Amino acid sequence: MKVRESGMPDEGYWEGFFEVDEILKTLQLTANTGDVVDFGCGYGTFTIPAARIVSGTIHAIDIEKEMVERTIERAGKEGLFNLKAVVRDFVAEGTGLPEQSADYVMLFNILHAELPEVMLADSYRILVKGGKLTVIHWNYDPDTPRGPPMEIRPRPEQIIAWTESAGFELLPPGIINLPPYHYGLIFSRP
Ligand SMILES: C[S@@+](CC[C@H](N)C(=O)[O-])C[C@H]1O[C@@H](n2cnc3c(N)ncnc32)[C@H](O)[C@@H]1O
Numbered sequence: 001m002k003v004r005e006s007g008m009p010d011e012g013y014w015e016g017f018f019e020v021d022e023i024l025k026t027l028q029l030t031a032n033t034g035d036v037v038d039f040g041c042g043y044g045t046f047t048i049p050a051a052r053i054v055s056g057t058i059h060a061i062d063i064e065k066e067m068v069e070r071t072i073e074r075a076g077k078e079g080l081f082n083l084k085a086v087v088r089d090f091v092a093e094g095t096g097l098p099e100q101s102a103d104y105v106m107l108f109n110i111l112h113a114e115l116p117e118v119m120l121a122d123s124y125r126i127l128v129k130g131g132k133l134t135v136i137h138w139n140y141d142p143d144t145p146r147g148p149p150m151e152i153r154p155r156p157e158q159i160i161a162w163t164e165s166a167g168f169e170l171l172p173p174g175i176i177n178l179p180p181y182h183y184g185l186i187f188s189r190p
Pocket of ligand 1: 001006007008039040041042043044045061062064067088090092107109
């Protein structure tokens with residue numbers, strides 16, 4: 001089931017909302033990071049820069065074939081060989097990745113889903129102990145130029161509550177401002 005309000009606008013417009021390299025650095029993605037899983041990769045906005053940085057493989061999953069194709073195309077143009085991108089419904093089927101096989105999970109602009117707990121439970125399952133779960137989402141502010149309707153837009157405190165219920169621990173510094181329109185969170189799988 002495609003997550004509500006998860007359709008994408010034009011690629012250039014979407015990518016104007018993020019300082020991607022700064023966000024990944026702030027969320028502690030480094031050359032020492034091993035395998036990464038990107039839930040809902042979209043155009044590969046974060047997937048491709050992450051693939052440039054990490055030493056492991058990036059598993060990019062999206063329900064839309066066009067999104068997966070675009071992400072693969074971008075990796076090909078850059079000669080990045082550490083990307084595995086698949087069309088898959090991670091709400092209905094999960095990621096299908098082995099237990100405790102990933103070091104880093106990205107849940108970016110997706111936790112306004114009907115069933116956020118499904119993604120969080122699968123993230124917990126696939127992450128190694130000590131692995132990181134990172135989240136970004138639109139500020140809880142009706143004046144952002146885009147983002148889910150306020151009725152379904154989660155506040156950071158809500159995401160922290162869901163994620164802690166799934167067994168994760170919030171790492172310092174807590175709620176991180178990612179200007180101009182987003183916030184970020186870093187969790188550890190104990
Ligand atoms: C709002 S976009 C965010 C894309 C990317 N994470 C980013 O921040 O640039 C959400 C993406 O999740 C995908 N998606 C929605 N529901 C999904 C599902 N059930 N399984 C896999 N992908 C899904 C959409 O097709 C879309 O590309």
